[in-house]
Amino acid sequence: MKMFAIFFAVFFVAVGAVLVFAATKPDVFEVRRTIVVNAAPDKIFPYINDFKRWMVWSPYENKDPAMQRTYSSTTSGKGATYAWNGDKNVGSGSMEIMDAPSPSRVTIKLDFTKPFEAHNIADFRLEPANDGTQVSWSMSGPTPFFGKILHVFIDMDKMVGRDFEAGLANLKAVAEK
Template sequence: MIKTIALVIVAALALLLIYAATRPDSFRVERSTRIQAPPEKIYALIHDLKGFNRWNPYEKKDPAIKGQYSAVTAGPGARYGWESDKVGVGSMEITEVAAPSRVAMKLDFVKPFEAHNQVEFRLRPEGGATQVSWAMQGPSPFVSKLIGVFISMDRMIGQDFEDGLANLKSLAEQH
């Protein structure tokens, strides 16, 4: 009887690992919102990392976060690194900008797991307001695929993006 139970457990585990291996090799999460402010005002809150951290949902998750800015805080080459017990350890760097419509970043995590992702913000004027999208994409190594069987990356990160965009909207719409 114990041998049968062990075989069933091993077979179930093997099926789980095989299923995880068939998952996509990359991921993409994107959220957007409409903000009643001109693109220039919103762009200023994204392309300058000090402005970015005024609404960044991850900064708000841990008031004790230890952050360090590079000498340049805005535009290409601007960097920000952080250490936190709640949101991990990592850094971001602005890699490309097209004022006032696009900001691209490289996002590197060290803890709780290593990951190297690309982030993009797009701003599109729409009749007196601005449509803002926040997207992140990157590779999904096997461990990420396995975790993804149980936890939706889109739901987990997507909720943070929704919170961040709500913070950005609130800040940008202040007069």
């Protein structure tokens, strides 16, 4: 009986420690990656500004070959929307281009419905650089307490950052052709 009590005491202390540590996590997260593409901003911009062109560079487009995609009548520019429904690798959600001043920025409202509900902002910035264009891809959003608990065990920057790095490398390869 004493071992049982010790086990539960250790268990509750561990759970308490995780909850206290989670409470110290930031209320907002941000993931950002950057690459220099040897092409002018006006050559890169259409690949980001048109959801149908994401098929050639986005790392998420190939994670579920059976993913269902729905596009609005306009696939590029402010107001364009794209929704997807896929397996556990991509989940479900939608995107809407909120702002897209050519050829410098595309800001997207990103809403996930599965596996977790989340409402984030994705932002692409294209800035002239010595060797071409510096392209930055970021995603930010609120972190509710449940998300903070997950962030104790999952490094969001590392997990999503890998995908952003792969996507930016794909975008670079396509734009430099």
